[in-house]
Amino acid sequence: MNEQALIQDAQNGSLDAFNTLIxxxxxxxxxxxxxxxxxxxxxxxxxQDAFISAFKSIASFRGGSFKAWLMRTVTNxxxxxxxxKKRRPTTPLEPDTDDGEEMDSPKWLADxxxxxxxxxxxxxxxxxxxHCLDSLPLEFKTVVxxxxxxxxxxxxxxxxxxxxxxxxKSRLARARLRLRECLQGFAELLPANYRLEExxxx
Amino acid sequence: MNRRDLELLSAYLDxxxxxxxxxxxxARLKTDPxxxxxxxxxxxxxxxxxxxxxxxxxxxxxxxxxxxxxxxxLPRTYPAFRLxxxxxxxxxxxxxxxxxxxxxxxxxxxxxxxxxGGEEVQSYAVEESAPQAAAPAEEPPLSLAPAQGTExxxxxxxxxxxxxxxxxxxxxxxxxxxxxEPLPEPQSRAPLVPSAWQIALAAxxxxxxxxxxxxxxxxxxRWK
Numbered sequence: 001m002n003e004q005a006l007i008q009d010a011q012n013g014s015l016d017a018f019n020t021l022i023x024x025x026x027x028x029x030x031x032x033x034x035x036x037x038x039x040x041x042x043x044x045x046x047x048q049d050a051f052i053s054a055f056k057s058i059a060s061f062r063g064g065s066f067k068a069w070l071m072r073t074v075t076n077x078x079x080x081x082x083x084x085k086k087r088r089p090t091t092p093l094e095p096d097t098d099d100g101e102e103m104d105s106p107k108w109l110a111d112x113x114x115x116x117x118x119x120x121x122x123x124x125x126x127x128x129x130x131h132c133l134d135s136l137p138l139e140f141k142t143v144v145x146x147x148x149x150x151x152x153x154x155x156x157x158x159x160x161x162x163x164x165x166x167x168x169k170s171r172l173a174r175a176r177l178r179l180r181e182c183l184q185g186f187a188e189l190l191p192a193n194y195r196l197e198e199x200x201x202x
Numbered sequence: 203m204n205r206r207d208l209e210l211l212s213a214y215l216d217x218x219x220x221x222x223x224x225x226x227x228x229a230r231l232k233t234d235p236x237x238x239x240x241x242x243x244x245x246x247x248x249x250x251x252x253x254x255x256x257x258x259x260x261x262x263x264x265x266x267x268x269x270x271x272x273x274x275x276l277p278r279t280y281p282a283f284r285l286x287x288x289x290x291x292x293x294x295x296x297x298x299x300x301x302x303x304x305x306x307x308x309x310x311x312x313x314x315x316x317x318x319g320g321e322e323v324q325s326y327a328v329e330e331s332a333p334q335a336a337a338p339a340e341e342p343p344l345s346l347a348p349a350q351g352t353e354x355x356x357x358x359x360x361x362x363x364x365x366x367x368x369x370x371x372x373x374x375x376x377x378x379x380x381x382x383e384p385l386p387e388p389q390s391r392a393p394l395v396p397s398a399w400q401i402a403l404a405a406x407x408x409x410x411x412x413x414x415x416x417x418x419x420x421x422x423x424r425w426k
Contacts, residue, residue: 173212
């Protein structure tokens with residue numbers, strides 16, 4: 001994929017070129033939205049809005065990291081989605097168990113390639129991490145999602161979140177420390193290969 | 203653990219420290235167990251985050267032209283046709299306005315020349331024997347009735363001449379036939395914009411609009 005040529009074509013109004021870019025980036029964009037919002041449906045809506053908005057404003061892209069530029073649009077879409085959610089709170093779609101407790105791992109989220117035990121482990125870990133991510137202030141969460149989940153470097157994160165480099169460093173460090181503290185509460189739930197001690201050995 | 207050290211450790215983990223700063227930090231890490239422990243904590247958190255499974259997008263987010271409000275590209279001549287339609291339509295309605303106004307301006311004079319209005323003007327001319335008073339009342343018919351027959355014009359022309367002669371009786375004798383004999387029906391004044399032009403303008407507007415619709419349809423079909 002010649003990204004530069006596709007971007008140029010998209011800037012000249014080619015929707016087909018932009019759709020090729022979408023197919024390349026849609027998983028990243030959706031995952032970023034999912035980790036920021038913590039809800040699959042809202043993340044899908046935010047991702048779609050982000051792509052529409054990105055196409056409409058692609059003329060403003062002046063080079064650099066396209067992923068970072070796209071992530072800035074996703075971040076804005078997520079903030080809009082959160083504002084909407086705040087105005088119109090909704091009931092989560094996660095089903096309740098027989099005793100009225102919210103089911104942690106709804107069946108429809110299961111990955112069919114894993115055994116039931118592996119699926120349970122994966123769900124546990126994912127749920128624990130998402131829970132801890134959700135406990136972070138939004139600006140910390142956005143930075144940590146961009147850097148540690150999307151694997152962007154500090155300059156890209158600064159561009160995506162529109163904050164100075166120093167702020168990225170500071171937020172990321174504090175976010176990691178808070179996450180570590182939060183995840184320690186789930187240490188017993190995590191299977192051996194997910195234990196936090198792994199980081200020490202690494 | 204102060205904030206500065208925390209930021210240094212986090213940046214070190216990501217390889218974002220300058221080589222000199224990294225070396226200094228590594229030296230401190232060897233002697234400061236608390237610092238080393240915090241580095242491990244940060245690394246552990248980062249490792250876990252990186253292990254988060256990447257979810258596949260639940261659907262394709264590709265865009266349709268409708269979603270982005272994109273219209274099919276129109277031929278370059280399209281704006282010319284649009285301009286022609288607008289101008290022709292405006293001129294068409296403007297021509298009606300011009301014709302209407304010109305008719306309205308002409309109608310009071312025509313009213314004075316024939317029918318009841320004519321009598322009033324003429325009786326005024328009879329009563330007022332002074333030539334200076336009669337003149338303005340008689341002048342408009344002179345200038346605004348060129349289409350009338352030469353006989354009428356001649357008769358009207360006689361009236362001031364009789365007054366000028368100072369013969370009131372002659373003027374009075376001359377007037378009654380003029381007052382009694384109604385002037386011919388005023389001919390409708392020809393419109394300023396001929397109807398042929400109006401038809402042409404309407405046709406131009408309609409054809410141009412039709413061509414625009416055709417262009418849009420063709421462009422949309424080609425786009426699909």
